Amino acid sequence: MVRCDHCGLPVPAALQNLAGAHQFCCGGCEVAFETIRGCGLENYYAVRDRVATERHSAKGAGKPYAAYDTDAFLSRHTTVTDGGYQAINFRLEGVHCAACVWLVERLPSITGGVVDARLSLGNSRARIVWDPEQTTLSAIATTLDRLGYAPHPARDASAHQARNRTERSRLTNMAIAGALAGNNMLIAVALYAGAFEGIEPQFAQLFRWLSLLIGCLSLAWPGRTFFRSAWTACRSGAASLDQPIALALGIGALAGSVNVVLKRGEIYFDSLSVLVFLLLVGRFLQSRQQRWAEEAVGLTLSMTPDTCRVLREGSLCEESTESLVVGDEVEVRPGELLPADGTVTAGQSSVDQGLLTGESRPLRIGEGTAVFAGSQNLSATLRVTVNAVGDATRVGKLIRLVEDGLADKPPIVRFADQVGGVFVVVVALLAAANLAWWSITTDLGGAIESTVALLIVACPCALGLATPLTMAVAIGRGSRRGILIKSAAVLEKLASVDTSRPGTAFLDKTGTLTNGRHRVEAYFGRTDLKAWIAVVESQSIHPIGKALLSAFGPIEPTDALLVRERVEQHGYGVLGVTPDGDLLVGSPRFANERGAFVDREMSDAIRRGGERGHTVVVAALNQRVVTVIWLSDELQPDAKAHLDRLRRDGWNAEILSGDSRDAVQAVAARLGFGSAAIDSMAPEQKLAKVRAAVAAGGASVMMVGDGINDAAALAAADVGVAVHGGAEASLAAADVYLTEPGIGKLVDLVELARSTMRVTRRNLVISLGYNTIAVVLAAAGWITPLAAALLMPLSSLTVLTSAVVFESGNREPLQPPRREA
Known part of the structure; x- marks a missing residue:
């Protein structure tokens, strides 16, 4: 096999140059190779070859297909x-x-x-x-x-192709409308110049007929979308934003045609052609922004594998992931991604669940452990029985929630729709009254001109498109930041809270304010047992076992061989036989149940650790407690700063936790909760507390938890937020899912909601203010149809630009989680 002299990848036979001194797999490698040599950096390759024992190709190379x-x-x-x-x-x-x-x-x-x-x-x-x-x-x-x-x-090829076809159709219509508008404007320039400089009547009439022809073509081809939409709305008995547009275009075309035939007055077709073009441009920008938001949440789906090894009739065969069904058994080797949700039936390993949880540390798993599609197996081969596939997987549910959120209409969007519908009816009545008034006071030509101008400038399309666009942009921004929003209504609820109308935020402790990872705070007793404690805990997947191994490890291979008969009772402790005797490491309750003796000194250390809010672990050698260890659950980084920010934004934060009083009060004291911390709460008590706060009225009530014991409270709150690591219940109960631990993303969510509503209200003010002023000026005869045709699309572009700037000013790169075998 001939390899590239730059990157080391195989060189295809068609690209091999057997007569040449060097071989390259592509032109890019050849350019890079010559550049490196030209700069006198040839030693780069020698150093690289000494460091790397083998050349590595792109991720996935060597995969069977x-x-x-x-x-x-x-x-x-x-x-x-x-x-x-x-x-x-x-x-x-x-x-x-x-x-x-x-x-x-x-x-x-x-x-x-x-x-x-x-x-x-x-x-x-x-x-x-x-x-x-x-x-x-x-x-x-x-x-x-x-x-x-x-x-x-x-995998989304059909949807992608459908979107491409729609987008190509929009681009085609927009291009045709632009070409027709450009030609019509050239004719208009000739006519306007002729009005000042003089023009032969036959040429003037020829240009007017050409303008009519081009204008009618613009209305009949790219402009047909407005007439089709208006007719559909009329048939269904609903008010549509396209109805005043179609009415204005129709009346303008009719008036212009009459003027061309009768050789009098304005012909309007230049204005109408430009209006069609600018409206199509505005709608194209809207569709592109909506597509960006949809593709932002669809990125996660590309992180699940295409094929997998399935056990069929006692032998492994490779099949497409889409062919999996519940009950299949799959084999996942080190470095591979899990194809579906399931339960480990054989093997022990570590998995990276960063895609779902944002957790940077691998999770130890063994038989009976639940695993999820998109997680990466890191260390050993696993056999997994499939429990859910496709959209039923955890990652599929997360994405579907966000997609549903894109389609959901919060109250402010429904308000904008209602205002738009009423506005259409009001505009129609105003247009009829305006036509009658100007027909009586002046002439029919002036009445038509004034009415056309009114219909054009009064169209509330900016009102109808800017609000849902801003919401879609916000959901897309949230998904890229690891904030999966189920409903856009959440943004409005969160934004309603401020210092004058404070809201209530109930926070679970473990996994929300603390990171669920323990560390050793104090050690009392025999220090020579640290190595043996690390050995007996080395195979534990419990967080406390990991903390002890981290504090007292690494272990020596020879020591590991000396420990025999290791037995772990999950949630209580570990037993093992060491050269020094029988060793028990676990909770004081576990030691007591095993009959271990505790002297006064060790009993005092156990008592003081509990009073200070620490998790207490004891080590008993030959049925006698000889060591007491205090562990603490670390606070989330910057938890105090994030809480202070929430409080400044108008949220009254309280802790609702099922942990012991000492542990909860220790955290509350460090984070400034004071008496706003309740411990030893059952799920039913949390639910009752949240319901009481919601029933009390006032601003929004937010519940933040891990989605397991807090599922009922999450569902009862105005806004339920499930943080990293939540179980399946969180997907149904919560309105928002944070893919990282802690409340840092919660602060981002609140800020996102506030900025979204600011932009939405700004766009509503711009749209309503423009329409009101423009209608008055048009009815007074101060705006011509040409000016109206220019002003009306500009209002739409103004609010579109406002929404797009809101997005582009805060856009972060769309990058999938990094995966390394």
Whole structure:
């Protein structure tokens, strides 16, 4: 195999230059190689080769793709072209420059049977067309993998293609409208210049007829969307924002046509063509912004694997993930992603659940442990029985909640819709009255001109599109920050709280204010037992066991071999036989149940640790407690600063916890809660407390918890927020899911809600203020149809720009969680 002299990847046969001194897999590597040599940095390659024992290709290289040839996979992800070929859309990893596009599109010359290959650099999507009689999809995927571009089927290909078709249609209409408007404006310039400088009557009339022809074409082709929408609304008996637009366009076209035929007055078609073009531009911007918001939440779905190994009739076979059903048993090897939610049936390992929880530390798992799709297996092979697949998985539910939130209408959006509907009726009545008034006081031509101007400027399209757009943008921003918002109504509820109208925030302690990870605060007794304590706890997955191992480790391999008969009773402690005797490490209750003797000194240390809010662990050697260890649950970083920020924003924070009084009061004292902390609460008591606060009225009530014991309280609150690590109950009960521990994201959520509502109210004021002033001026005859055609789209563009600036000023890069085998 010939390897690239720069990156070390295999060089395809079609790109090998056997007569050359160096071999390259693409033009980009050749340029990089020559640049490095030209700068006198040849030692780079020598140092790299000494450090790396082997060259590494892109993530996923060497992956088997046999499952890509199965009927289930092909029927789901491929289509048949007109020529009888098959086609598939791949999402490729490692695409970063034009050289990658060049290489991928040379696939037909590299792999026999490939008919066509097209790669979009912007979204790393490749469309591959091949002859199934000459090659297989697995062979094509393997070739792409070896080139360094690991392929994954674009699972949303049908939706993506539908969006592309719609977007191409919008772009086509917009381009046609722009071309027609431009030509009509050129004709208008000639007519206006002729009005001042003089023009032959026959040429003037010719230009007027050309303007009519182009204007009618603009209305009938790109402008038909407004007439179609208005007619649909009329048939359904509803008020639509397109009705006054269609009415204005129709009356303007009719008046202009009459004036052309009668050779008198304004013809309006230049204004109407520009109006159609600007309206289509505004709607295109709206659709693009909505698509950005949708793609932001859809990014997570690409983090689950395409294929997996399934146990069928006693042997493993590779199949598409989509073919999995509940009850299947899959094998997940180190470095691979879990294809579905399930339960570990064999093996012990560590998994990275950062996709779901934001947790940076691996989680130790063993038989009986629940695991989730999208998590990465890190250390050992696992057998997992599938419990949920596809949309039923935890990550699928999270994404569906956010997608539902995009479609949900909060009260302020419904208010805008209602105002828009009323506005349409009012405008129609005003237009009729205006036409009658000007017909009586002046003439029919002036009446038509004034009425057309009124209908154009009065259209509340800015009111109708800016509010839902701002909400969609906010949900998209939240998803990129790890804040998954189920309903846009949450933003309005949170934004209603301020210092003049304070709200109540109930916070669970563990996992919310503390991080659930313990550390050793004090050690009393025999220090020579630290090594043996670390050894007996080395295999524990309990947080306390991890904390003891972290404090007293690392362990020596020889010591690990000397400990025998290790037994763990989950939640209580661990037993083991050491060279010094039988060792028990666990809670004081566990030691007492095992009959261990406790002298006065150790009993005093146990008592004082409890009084100070510490978790107390004892070590008993040969049935005698000889060591007492105090552990504390660390506070979340900057928890005090985040709480102070919430309080300044008008939230009265209280702790509702099921932990012991000493532990809760210790945390409350450090975070400044004072007496606003209740301990030893059962889930029913939390629910009653939240319901009482909601029934009391006032501003919003927010409950923040882990979604397990707090599920009922989350559902009862005005805003339920489930923090990192929550169970399935949180998905149904909570309105918001935070993918990181702590309340830092909670502060971001509150700030997002406040800024969203500020922008929404600003847009409503702009839209309503514009419409009111414009209607008065148009009715007074101070605005011509041409001026109205320019002003009306500008109002829409103003609020659109306001929403887009709100988004772009706060946009963060869309990057999936980093995964390393």
